[in-house]
Amino acid sequence: MVPSRPVQTGHGAAFRQSFVPAGRDESATNPLAGPPATADPPPGARTAVILSAADIRRTVDRIAHQILESVGDRAVLLVGIPSRGVPLAHRLAARMHEFTGTTYAVGGLDITLYRDDLRGRPPRPLAETRLPASGVDGLIVVLVDDVLYSGRTVRAAMDALRDHGRPAAIRLAVLVDRGHRQLPIRADYVGKNIPTAFDDDVAVHLAETDGSDAVHVVRAS
């Protein structure tokens, strides 16, 4: 008799009540959130130092040389992905400047708004984006990040760059490649390949963000 109205069927008040706000710091369970650099390792976890401060310095020097070797004297823009990609990009630019005397432009590119997992996770705070006012057209853009893992961050960064303009080429430099790619992406310049288990944590510490330089692997036991 009574006409059926388009009322909520099941998904309504009941779900609202069961809604529990999730913690913001979910980097431990999220493989894309980057390493939890400041978190203490859980009890029972084994921590191994993979790169010392001196190793990181040599690695940055080598990557700087490799970039110079492959780009020649074409225009380069180093773009760090926050948070630790940005100081790494600055270090690379400083080393490259030392080797050639040329000044290299450095930028930062926040990829949060381009992530493919925004729906199921709490909103993330956005990081700073800073690219040259003249744009990225025609430049060789070297994306710089600390850890290459699933490849999704890099995918997001390439999407973001496409909205900023049309670089002549996009290259990828990472301090650590820990494997477990979920997308067909590889780095052009790799500091160190580290074989890891899927649930290990790779923690990159940099002086600019964490007070000192080191790369640890925290093995899930």
Place this chain on the structure above:
Amino acid sequence: MTASTTAAHTAERAETADAIAAGPGTVASGQPGSSGLPRHLLSAADLSRDAAVEVLDTAERLDQAIAGREVRKLPTLRGRTVVNLFYEDSTRTRISFELAAKRLSADVINFSAKGSSVSKGESLKDTALTLQAMGADAVVCRHSASGAPHRLAGWVSGSVVNAGDGTHEHPTQALLDAFTLRRHLAGGAHGAGLDGRRVVIVGDVLHSRVARSNVLLLATLGASVTLVAPPTLLPVGVEAWPCEVSYDLNAALAGVDAVMMLRVQRERMDGAFFPTVREYTRGYGLDLRRRGLIASDGIVMHPGPMNRGVEIAPAVADGDGSVITEQVANGVTVRMAVLYLLLSGSDLSGERGGAV
């Protein structure tokens, strides 16, 4: 059947009336999401200082992300639906929300009371349930009845954003004003509030939802606010608001960081609140002489639309330190931030988890 339908309608109207009579605060805005922002944005009073600062910081970052780009669009809310439900005429707020949602790649549906089934007598609740059935992720609501968005929030599973309800609140206007103030007075610094800044809000406070939201939000952010208006244009209970009240504009303007002029809302004035427009302008209009009283780097704001020559002189509106057009531009950015914070991750609440 007819009888029961009518009864249900009457009951629903009574509920709405109760909620409106009881005023704000009776309908909870929902549990806070992890962003610190409530599930719905209904009142500036729902925002903690951290949540408000997060909106401003997010807006600043969004502005950076889009500045100077060829493609001024982000893919962030792709596949989400935002419904603009406007029961009252509005150009700038609706366009601002529409642009904000489109810049984030959401689908936007504009629904205005004119030319819709509302003009055939559909109730707010039935309209809400229709939108719910169509899967709206966010409903941006403007209504001439104070409290209407609060009621709406209880009927739909998506987020509700109050885009102005009666003479009650207009929280996104307050956020964009705070954003503009922070840019000019604190350099837009990440994490900063408006501590120690002095803001004067002048004019028709009685009919102004902008004034109420601004007083609440600016006080939350640490600014000290003074309301200046003729006694007839101050609401009952204004002494309980977190602000000073003055009737003397010249004295109140001395050395302040910002002055915000309110529109004289003649369409809401069914009584005689002041003798003549000219007398109002002499007592409470911002002319060049009064403009000279505020701090040398102070700014002049107006939520628009302006009555030039009534509450603000054209020379002031177009002069130095006027940030009125900037407010409009900032409105889009701030509304993008609000939609981003409300809608990204909203699947966590489970509403659409099973429905999609």
